[in-house]
Amino acid sequence: VNLLLAGDLDAAERERWRAALAAALPEGRWWTRDDLDRGRADPAAIVAAVVANPPPGSLQGLPSLRLIQSLWAGVDRLLADPTLPNGVPIARMVDPAMTAAMAETALWAVLALHRGFFAYQQRQRDGVWRTHAQRRADEVPVAVLGQGEMGRAVADRLAAQGYPVHGWRRDGTALAAVLARAEIVVNLLPLTLATRGLLDARAFAALPAGASLVNLGRGAHVIDSDLLAALDAGHLRHAVLDVFTTEPLPAGHRYWTHPRVTMLPHAAALTDPRSAAAVVARNLRALRDGKALAYLVDRSRAY
Numbered sequence: 001v002n003l004l005l006a007g008d009l010d011a012a013e014r015e016r017w018r019a020a021l022a023a024a025l026p027e028g029r030w031w032t033r034d035d036l037d038r039g040r041a042d043p044a045a046i047v048a049a050v051v052a053n054p055p056p057g058s059l060q061g062l063p064s065l066r067l068i069q070s071l072w073a074g075v076d077r078l079l080a081d082p083t084l085p086n087g088v089p090i091a092r093m094v095d096p097a098m099t100a101a102m103a104e105t106a107l108w109a110v111l112a113l114h115r116g117f118f119a120y121q122q123r124q125r126d127g128v129w130r131t132h133a134q135r136r137a138d139e140v141p142v143a144v145l146g147q148g149e150m151g152r153a154v155a156d157r158l159a160a161q162g163y164p165v166h167g168w169r170r171d172g173t174a175l176a177a178v179l180a181r182a183e184i185v186v187n188l189l190p191l192t193l194a195t196r197g198l199l200d201a202r203a204f205a206a207l208p209a210g211a212s213l214v215n216l217g218r219g220a221h222v223i224d225s226d227l228l229a230a231l232d233a234g235h236l237r238h239a240v241l242d243v244f245t246t247e248p249l250p251a252g253h254r255y256w257t258h259p260r261v262t263m264l265p266h267a268a269a270l271t272d273p274r275s276a277a278a279v280v281a282r283n284l285r286a287l288r289d290g291k292a293l294a295y296l297v298d299r300s301r302a303y
């Protein structure tokens, strides 16, 4: 079976994926877009594409394509490709190792915010020896935006740790009402037209003074100027940001040095080829056997 592996992967990443996928699916013959363009493989033979944010146009001219399997959980960039073939099913990545990593990152951020560890880190840099009040987890309400695979896993992990957790999805309660009761907001929404820019001045104003944001979704969920204004005004205490409107975050951006911002380089949860390859293989075998495909994207919802 002829398969396309396409994405903005460097050579080492591509090799890791190719090795993991070959081990999980020995019957697969893996090709790159370059192979197709140079005539080393027939585009009409490709039945499925396994993609990690491929450059726009990568999936054009594949008449036999019957599945686009993303290696990324979020498919916003994939769906933004205007040349994406219509009618070909798209599957998101749901990788158990990635979901577990996301729950760990959320737990780290929430714990550090709840106990004031980022503030202690700042005091160390300032040479200040001073304690603040120690609070219990059950005193720190957390709102988790997004109730997909990751949002649910994060909500469960935080609840198990003793935090009062309110999970929010877009078709549920009004967002402002949920934010009004939260001290920490963890964002794990998919990026769609309906969620882009959702975390704006109005949302921040709805939060109680001293609340914090943990953005593990997409940078474009946040209106950056509004977030910076809320942090500068002291209304928001801290932001932990893994994702940015432009990645890598441009040099000189205020987030790099802002005392109330803790950054990760889009590393909260990486797809792990060792476990994700098995997920890909299962879907490719389901395709071959005419069985139901897992984790299909609803193009009308965009996730």
Ligand code: GLV
Pocket: 071, 072, 073, 074, 075, 269, 271
């Ligand atoms: C990471 O952000 C992903 O969508 O997989």
